[in-house]
Amino acid sequence: MEYVSALLPPIVMAVFFFGVVATIIKSQGGPNKAKEDAIVDAAFARAEATRQSTDSGSRD
Secondary structure, eight states: OHHHHHHHHHHHHHHHHHHHHHHHHHHSSSTTHHHHHHHHHHHHHHHHHHHHHHHHHTTO
């Protein structure tokens, strides 16, 4: 019975890990993909604008 108690935690962790990966894969795309992409694009644009404004201000 010791081998069962030794193998149980890794098996439970593996099942949980595969469940998380499957959930991530299933949630990719779908009807919200365009909205998510727009949010990410806006965040990148905001970061780029902030970087450019700090770069141009430090050159004076």
